[in-house]
Amino acid sequence: MTEQTLEKLKILAESAKYDVSCASSGVSRKNRPGTIGSAAGWGICHSFTEDGRCVALLKIMLTNHCIYDCAYCINRRSNDIPRATLSVTEVTDMTIEFYRRNYIEGLFLSSGVVRNPDYTMERIARIAKDLRNVHHYNGYIHLKSIPGASRELVNEAGLYADRLSVNVEIPTEANLRMLAPEKDYQSIYKPMFYIQEGVMASADERKRFRHAPRFAPAGQSTQMIVGATNENDKDILRLATTLYQRPSMKRVYYSGYIHVNSYDNRLPALNQSPLKRENRLYQADWLMRFYGFRFDEIADDSSPNLDLEIDPKLAWALRHPEVFPVDVNKADYALLLRVPGIGVKSAQLIVSSRKFGRITSDTLTKMGAVMKKAKYFIVCGELSAHTIHETGEEFVRRVLTDKKPSKKMPDKRQLTLNFTD
Amino acid sequence: MITFRYDKTLDGLLTAVFDAYSRRTFPDVLLGTDDDVPLFAGEIHTVMSDTEKSTRVWNGLERKASQGFCDMLLHVWLSELPGADELLLKYIVKTFADVAGATMNHADDDVRRIRQIALKVSRERLHVIQFVRFQKAADGIYFAPAAPLYNVLPLTIPHFCDRFADQMWLAYDIRRRYGYFYDMKKAVEVTLENDENLLDGKLDESIMAEDEKLFQQAWKDYTKALTIKERLNPRLQRQNMPARFWKYMPEKNR
Numbered sequence: 001m002t003e004q005t006l007e008k009l010k011i012l013a014e015s016a017k018y019d020v021s022c023a024s025s026g027v028s029r030k031n032r033p034g035t036i037g038s039a040a041g042w043g044i045c046h047s048f049t050e051d052g053r054c055v056a057l058l059k060i061m062l063t064n065h066c067i068y069d070c071a072y073c074i075n076r077r078s079n080d081i082p083r084a085t086l087s088v089t090e091v092t093d094m095t096i097e098f099y100r101r102n103y104i105e106g107l108f109l110s111s112g113v114v115r116n117p118d119y120t121m122e123r124i125a126r127i128a129k130d131l132r133n134v135h136h137y138n139g140y141i142h143l144k145s146i147p148g149a150s151r152e153l154v155n156e157a158g159l160y161a162d163r164l165s166v167n168v169e170i171p172t173e174a175n176l177r178m179l180a181p182e183k184d185y186q187s188i189y190k191p192m193f194y195i196q197e198g199v200m201a202s203a204d205e206r207k208r209f210r211h212a213p214r215f216a217p218a219g220q221s222t223q224m225i226v227g228a229t230n231e232n233d234k235d236i237l238r239l240a241t242t243l244y245q246r247p248s249m250k251r252v253y254y255s256g257y258i259h260v261n262s263y264d265n266r267l268p269a270l271n272q273s274p275l276k277r278e279n280r281l282y283q284a285d286w287l288m289r290f291y292g293f294r295f296d297e298i299a300d301d302s303s304p305n306l307d308l309e310i311d312p313k314l315a316w317a318l319r320h321p322e323v324f325p326v327d328v329n330k331a332d333y334a335l336l337l338r339v340p341g342i343g344v345k346s347a348q349l350i351v352s353s354r355k356f357g358r359i360t361s362d363t364l365t366k367m368g369a370v371m372k373k374a375k376y377f378i379v380c381g382e383l384s385a386h387t388i389h390e391t392g393e394e395f396v397r398r399v400l401t402d403k404k405p406s407k408k409m410p411d412k413r414q415l416t417l418n419f420t421d
Numbered sequence: 422m423i424t425f426r427y428d429k430t431l432d433g434l435l436t437a438v439f440d441a442y443s444r445r446t447f448p449d450v451l452l453g454t455d456d457d458v459p460l461f462a463g464e465i466h467t468v469m470s471d472t473e474k475s476t477r478v479w480n481g482l483e484r485k486a487s488q489g490f491c492d493m494l495l496h497v498w499l500s501e502l503p504g505a506d507e508l509l510l511k512y513i514v515k516t517f518a519d520v521a522g523a524t525m526n527h528a529d530d531d532v533r534r535i536r537q538i539a540l541k542v543s544r545e546r547l548h549v550i551q552f553v554r555f556q557k558a559a560d561g562i563y564f565a566p567a568a569p570l571y572n573v574l575p576l577t578i579p580h581f582c583d584r585f586a587d588q589m590w591l592a593y594d595i596r597r598r599y600g601y602f603y604d605m606k607k608a609v610e611v612t613l614e615n616d617e618n619l620l621d622g623k624l625d626e627s628i629m630a631e632d633e634k635l636f637q638q639a640w641k642d643y644t645k646a647l648t649i650k651e652r653l654n655p656r657l658q659r660q661n662m663p664a665r666f667w668k669y670m671p672e673k674n675r
Contacts, residue, residue, distance in 0.1 A: 001632060001635055001636065001639065005639075006635070006638065006639050006642065009639055009642065009643055009646075010642050010643070010646045011646075013643050013646035013647050014646045014647075016647075017646070017647045017648070017649055018649070030583060031583045031584065031586045033586065034586075034587060035586065035587060036585070036586065036587050036588070037584055038583045038584045040580070044547075044550060044551055045551055045661070046551055046552070047551075047552070047644055047662065047670070047672055048657075048658045048661045048662040049644055049645075049647050049648040049649075049658065050648045050653055050654070050655055050658055051648050051649050051650075051652040051653050051654050051657075051658075052652075052654040052655075052656075052657025052658045052660075052661065053647075053649075053652075054661065055644060055647060058643075059647065094639075097632075097636055098636070098640065100555065100557075100563065100585065100588055101554055101555045101556070101557070101563070101636065101640075102553055102554055102555050102565070102584075102585075103554065103640050256652075258649065258651050258652075272651075273651050273652065275652065349527040352525050352527065353525065353526050353527040353528045355525075355526075356525070356526040356528065356529075357526070357528055359528065360528075363527075363528040366528075366533055367527055367528075367533075
């Protein structure tokens with residue numbers, strides 16, 4: 001590794017950082033004697049940057065040259081930024097060396113489109129192939145499938161990668177066409193479909209032949225930009241639901257839009273990236289995946305956008321007071337999950353513990369339920385009955401709204417003196 | 422008050438369980454061999470550690486409860502927290518006595534405390550797996566310093582053996598001054614006699630591999646480049662990556 005590579009590494013990390021996905025989970029692979037690496041099924045984050053995001057994979061672009069001119073992208077061809085390209089050995093050597101030092105869990109390789117999608121995809125697949133076959137590397141590999149890449153190349157990549165991903169980026173096709181004239185939904189959904197087919201075919205094959213090759217065993221993921229276009233949260237969640245219905249789709253990421261190309265007036269001029277909205281969308285995503293909520297329960301026609309002040313689960317509970325109060329000693333698991341303040345963990349603990357005795361508000365606190373929220377929605381025998389029906393929804397909402405006193409705002413009661421030097 | 426004295430090893434603790442059953446007296450207090458005897462100690466029994474007895478107790482536990490449960494007890498033992506041994510003894514007796522819900526009743530205080538301690542320890546184990554950094558020495562051996570809160574290094578070794586199977590490494594607990602050396606076949610516990618030069622967790626530049634410094638710099642620059650300035654959130658970073666690990670991480674140090 002030389003100083004030159006170091007410089008390229010910086011430029012290309014800078015270009016890759018807006019891709020959110022950094023998961024290293026979904027596949028377990030033991031080490032084979034004489035090789036390097038293993039994959040842990042639960043995923044391991046090896047570092048966290050100052051923005052609090054995890055660094056599990058060496059997230060890097062093969063090149064940030066790009067023939068496309070997508071309005072939301074930092075690497076669009078009309079931007080004047082430093083450009084660089086890594087060679088195959090540079091990427092593989094860096095991955096192996098970082099891996100040996102326990103800096104990373106694997107490689108996440110993406111690329112700007114050079115010449116045409118197939119040319120780019122071929123080079124990406126080539127790196128994964130080298131890592132597996134030349135360096136005998138068993139760690140995690142996440143490859144980006146380039147929109148418009150052909151089926152053969154996606155299949156090739158799937159043989160070496162653990163996860164493949166194609167980013168949807170913009171939740172409706174009309175807006176995608178507006179912001180990225182060279183792309184359309186066809187070019188995005190086709191590779192997605194190839195991946196899905198590959199995963200399913202390989203799963204089928206492995207039922208019959210134990211050593212049949214695995215195809216992208218950690219499935220695929222995708223990403224949507226939030227706040228760059230005028231879609232509401234209901235549209236976004238509906239699209240996420242349809243994506244999750246595909247058999248191989250493991251994660252949909254939401255990325256709060258950051259105003260990187262401020263000169264482009266097709267995009268809204270946001271001073272601050274919509275982080276709260278992004279956070280609420282992730283909460284909604286969790287509700288859909290682990291709590292058995294449907295997207296139209298979380299955001300319906302009367303409230304198509306998520307409430308930024310309270311979390312979506314509490315918002316649902318406030319809209320549906322008729323479900324509550326829930327008796328924690330009797331209610332089934334699915335109903336317990338609907339109570340604000342009771343999560344998957346505490347719901348499981350409640351179900352496994354109530355065989356041995358009554359659950360009281362005291363034990364609920366000790367099990368980790370957030371009683372500040374839950375107390376309005378449950379009865380557990382001894383609790384005085386101040387549930388949502390007695391207090392009213394408005395009261396609960398006011399008490400549980402996230403309010404943080406702003407640190408920058410000075411205390412108005414304090415007289416400030418202007419000293420001049 | 423019945424008091425047992427033992428040598429503060431896991432074998433000793435399990436032997437104490439054995440003795441409690443054979444003497445039919447269950448201790449209220451456990452003391453180390455060198456601890457001062459409290460004023461009103463009452464009956465004192467000194468446990469002589471015996472691997473045969475402790476193995477019998479452990480095998481009995483494995484028959485009685487699941488593997489995951491025994492792992493949990495091991496985690497609690499490695500926490501080295503004051504009072505963890507008394508809790509363990511009480512809890513092991515409870516398990517043998519088949520108290521209803523001894524393992525699953527989370528409303529029970531002992532069950533919850535055991536689980537909480539085990540959870541803390543397994544988190545620390547995961548932190549070590551996440552944040553330990555290997556530095557390459559000139560002789561090709563990778564050195565990984567760690568100073569975890571609890572004695573979790575032995576719990577991480579199977580993971581490192583599996584992952585870094587084709588390189589020699591030394592994982593060293595700087596706080597407890599012992600470590601494991603892996604020679605590409607198996608990891609053995611080592612205590613180094615003169616480890617003073619390793620205690621700051623940094624290899625001296627004279628024994629560092631020549632490109633080691635460059636890779637550390639590359640990693641530092643890389644994580645810096647990866648930061649999105651518009652989203653800075655140092656509090657979240659601290660929450661996810663406790664500051665006590667930063668001392669040995671190139672991206673936060675040097």
